[in-house]
Amino acid sequence: MRILRGLSSRLLPCGCLAGIYETYDGNVVTILDERDETCRDRRHVNGNVLPDLCPARASLSRADSTRADR
Numbered sequence: 001m002r003i004l005r006g007l008s009s010r011l012l013p014c015g016c017l018a019g020i021y022e023t024y025d026g027n028v029v030t031i032l033d034e035r036d037e038t039c040r041d042r043r044h045v046n047g048n049v050l051p052d053l054c055p056a057r058a059s060l061s062r063a064d065s066t067r068a069d070r
């Protein structure tokens with residue numbers, strides 16, 4: 001998997017920071033960027049892909065409109 005570009009990042013409820021990246025395949029993946037020291041999830045390791053958090057493109061734009069909502 002090769003990363004094309006970073007799209008955004010999000011703070012997870014556990015305190016970890018995850019980055020959302022687009023790959024050269026056109027997929028969008030969520031990769032853990034910075035593990036919070038209080039996080040107890042063993043899958044949350046820096047650089048790990050988090051499959052259950054993978055947003056589809058549609059949900060990405062939905063998140064954008066939610067953020068713009070006043």
Ligand SMILES: [Zn+2]
Pocket residue numbers: 012014015016035036039040041044
């Ligand atoms: Zn975590």
